[in-house]
Amino acid sequence: MTVLLRRLAGHVARGLVMILVVTTISFLIIRSVPGDPLAARYQKLVEQGMAPDAAQRAVEALYGFTPKGGLWEQYLGYMGGLAHLDLGQSLSVPGAGVSTVLFSAAKWTVIPVLAGTLLSFLAGVVMGVYAAIKRTGVLGDLLAISGSLLHGVPQYVLALLLGAIFTTLIPILPAGGTADIVIDPGFTADYIGSLVEHATLPVVTYALAGYGGWILAMKSSVVTVLGDDFILAAELRGMKRSIIFRYVARNAILPLFTILALSLGLLFGGAIFIERIFNYPGLGLMLIDSVNNRDYSLMGGAFLLITTAVVVANIAADLLYTVIDPRVRSGEGTA
Amino acid sequence: MASEQGPPGVRIRGLTVVYRTPAGELPAVSGVDLDLAPGTITGVVGESGSGKSTLALSLLNAVQPPGRIAAGSVEIDGLGDVVALGGEGLRRARGRHVGYVFQAAQNSLNPLKTVGKQVLDLGRSHGVEDMRGLLADARGLLGRMGLDGARVLDSYQHELSGGMRQRVGIMLALVLNARLVVLDEPTTALDMITQATILRIVREVHAERGLTTLVITHDLGVVAEVADRLAVMYGGRVVEHGPTRDVLAGPRHPYTRGLLGAIPRLVGDIGEARALPGRPPTLADVPADGCVFRDRCPLRMDVCETGSPPVVTRGSRSAACHAVRDDEGDRRAVAATTGEDQA
Numbered sequence: 158m159t160v161l162l163r164r165l166a167g168h169v170a171r172g173l174v175m176i177l178v179v180t181t182i183s184f185l186i187i188r189s190v191p192g193d194p195l196a197a198r199y200q201k202l203v204e205q206g207m208a209p210d211a212a213q214r215a216v217e218a219l220y221g222f223t224p225k226g227g228l229w230e231q232y233l234g235y236m237g238g239l240a241h242l243d244l245g246q247s248l249s250v251p252g253a254g255v256s257t258v259l260f261s262a263a264k265w266t267v268i269p270v271l272a273g274t275l276l277s278f279l280a281g282v283v284m285g286v287y288a289a290i291k292r293t294g295v296l297g298d299l300l301a302i303s304g305s306l307l308h309g310v311p312q313y314v315l316a317l318l319l320g321a322i323f324t325t326l327i328p329i330l331p332a333g334g335t336a337d338i339v340i341d342p343g344f345t346a347d348y349i350g351s352l353v354e355h356a357t358l359p360v361v362t363y364a365l366a367g368y369g370g371w372i373l374a375m376k377s378s379v380v381t382v383l384g385d386d387f388i389l390a391a392e393l394r395g396m397k398r399s400i401i402f403r404y405v406a407r408n409a410i411l412p413l414f415t416i417l418a419l420s421l422g423l424l425f426g427g428a429i430f431i432e433r434i435f436n437y438p439g440l441g442l443m444l445i446d447s448v449n450n451r452d453y454s455l456m457g458g459a460f461l462l463i464t465t466a467v468v469v470a471n472i473a474a475d476l477l478y479t480v481i482d483p484r485v486r487s488g489e490g491t492a
Numbered sequence: 493m494a495s496e497q498g499p500p501g502v503r504i505r506g507l508t509v510v511y512r513t514p515a516g517e518l519p520a521v522s523g524v525d526l527d528l529a530p531g532t533i534t535g536v537v538g539e540s541g542s543g544k545s546t547l548a549l550s551l552l553n554a555v556q557p558p559g560r561i562a563a564g565s566v567e568i569d570g571l572g573d574v575v576a577l578g579g580e581g582l583r584r585a586r587g588r589h590v591g592y593v594f595q596a597a598q599n600s601l602n603p604l605k606t607v608g609k610q611v612l613d614l615g616r617s618h619g620v621e622d623m624r625g626l627l628a629d630a631r632g633l634l635g636r637m638g639l640d641g642a643r644v645l646d647s648y649q650h651e652l653s654g655g656m657r658q659r660v661g662i663m664l665a666l667v668l669n670a671r672l673v674v675l676d677e678p679t680t681a682l683d684m685i686t687q688a689t690i691l692r693i694v695r696e697v698h699a700e701r702g703l704t705t706l707v708i709t710h711d712l713g714v715v716a717e718v719a720d721r722l723a724v725m726y727g728g729r730v731v732e733h734g735p736t737r738d739v740l741a742g743p744r745h746p747y748t749r750g751l752l753g754a755i756p757r758l759v760g761d762i763g764e765a766r767a768l769p770g771r772p773p774t775l776a777d778v779p780a781d782g783c784v785f786r787d788r789c790p791l792r793m794d795v796c797e798t799g800s801p802p803v804v805t806r807g808s809r810s811a812a813c814h815a816v817r818d819d820e821g822d823r824r825a826v827a828a829t830t831g832e833d834q835a
Contacts, residue, residue, distance in 0.1 A: 395587030
């Protein structure tokens with residue numbers, strides 16, 4: 158257990174440094190983008206006939222602050238805020254904190270993408286095993302080809318296709334949004350049903366888009382393990398097929414866990430195209446809006462969230478490995 | 493269970509194993525007859541590609557695709573012809589009746605499970621009810637081989653050295669009380685001291701548990717160390733077979749003689765060791781007719797091109813060579829000159 162804790166401490170320290178570096182870089186990049194949202198708003202008010210002084214005060218009132226200092230001061234201010242987990246105020250959604258905006262967008266991304274990823278992982282892994290076992294037959298070929306095809310089709314093409322089929326040709330699913338607006342949000346069967354209905358297309362798109370990669374990865378992993386000596390050894394020792402199958406599956410799935418953990422980290426990046434196509438107000442859409450609106454603090458917050466998620470996923474992947482692969486565990490113990 | 497009876501004998505008859513290749517089905521083992529007498533250790537030597545590992549796998553009817561047993565039978569006492577076995581019957585025979593020990597360099601253990609858990613998997617596969625007893629047996633066997641049984645059962649493969657893994661392999665082959673044990677290159681990739689230890693263990697365990705043992709190796713030294721009987725394979729055929737001592741002291745087949753001549757001595761000039769010229773045939777260029785060894789043979793005659801050499805048996809020894817006469821074996825063979833006609 159101490160090994161695990163020491164490992165965790167090292168990872169957290171490295172992760173924090175990584176987050177610091179990425180935050181700094183994204184801060185600098187965002188600030189060097191041309192355009193100034195406060196000036197733009199000020200300009201607009203003045204154009205609408207407001208006196209310069211009044212416009213200045215209105216902008217200050219609207220956002221609660223006016224950045225005056227140089228880049229360095231702004232940076233220190235931003236980092237100081239971060240230290241208190243204060244991401245600042247959103248510029249495009251007046252009066253709302255960045256964390257509030259992020260949080261409300263995140264739930265529309267995390268849950269569907271998580272569902273889609275896990276669905277595609279499960280289906281891909283099971284079918285991958287099957288494709289590997291039947292690799293000399295027609296069925297195995299078909300499975301592998303289906304994997305390659307789905308892997309090759311871009312997500313947004315899939316999304317458009319599914320959307321066209323299920324909202325226009327056979328209109329059984331809603332075209333966009335998160336729920337029917339006529340239904341009051343709440344913990345009611347109607348609302349939840351509507352949520353599920355609206356989430357179906359995005360989730361299926363995520364699942365199909367991921368499935369191809371998983372089936373191909375699992376197939377090659379299983380084929381490799383099937384060729385390993387210990388599988389033949391187990392066979393020659395008269396082990397039951399079910400036990401040998403478990404030997405194969407557990408060894409083959411190991412490398413896939415890393416990919417899974419990493420893809421879960423990227424989940425916070427949002428699926429920009431898919432959220433756009435299905436008009437799903439997740440992190441991807443929010444990111445586009447924040448860029449369009451020159452919402453520095455929201456952009457910064459989104460990047461920070463993505464970075465943190467990736468770093469955390471990396472740590473999780475590594476710790477997971479420590480738990481499921483004894484070789485990694487003792488490798489650290491002797492180091 | 494066979495454990496109350498004596499060690500099983502094995503009779504291999506006309507065993508032919510072919511591998512499917514783009515050039516058609518090519519034989520890796522052709523028409524091998526070989527007896528393993530109950531309670532003996534038989535060593536099979538041969539170069540890479542001589543078919544010795546394929547022969548070993550045939551004892552478990554476990555030739556891997558694209559290979560298959562095309563003809564012949566492997567009759568094991570208490571089990572019958574394993575070539576005719578299949579499905580569950582074959583699975584139950586493996587491990588329970590015939591133990592197979594892998595080359596030490598091969599990883600014959602699941603890297604994600606402790607040795608003990610794999611012993612339990614083995615027990616579960618063979619319907620063992622007394623799991624505690626099985627683990628105790630495993631511990632005992634490991635202890636017998638000089639290991640700390642309890643610790644090894646708690647270890648993963650990567651925590652064990654090559655020599656330890658090999659002893660674990662032997663334990664797994666014996667823990668279900670198999671009386672016929674096949675060891676495929678048991679000492680390859682081990683250092684000299686460990687080799688000697690493993691061979692001593694093989695000999696001692698063989699005697700204590702009353703086993704019939706087959707050792708596959710490319711190392712004549714290993715055979716000299718452990719085997720009662722020696723079979724020399726070349727190009728998928730057993731070219732010479734007999735008591736180890738006799739064969740090593742007076743080899744009849746020119747190939748056996750070449751092998752022995754290629755071993756450097758501890759004393760004397762290194763130049764006395766003569767490498768066998770040429771290279772062993774591959775699956776694709778094993779001659780279909782005539783003697784498989786003729787291209788490298790110093791005693792080559794016309795008849796070697798056309799006729800397969802008959803197996804000449806004298807007493808407990810046999811050899812398959814035109815140059816070996818059934819009446820006066822070795823001396824004639826040495827003196828044999830080309831052009832001599834054979835019946």
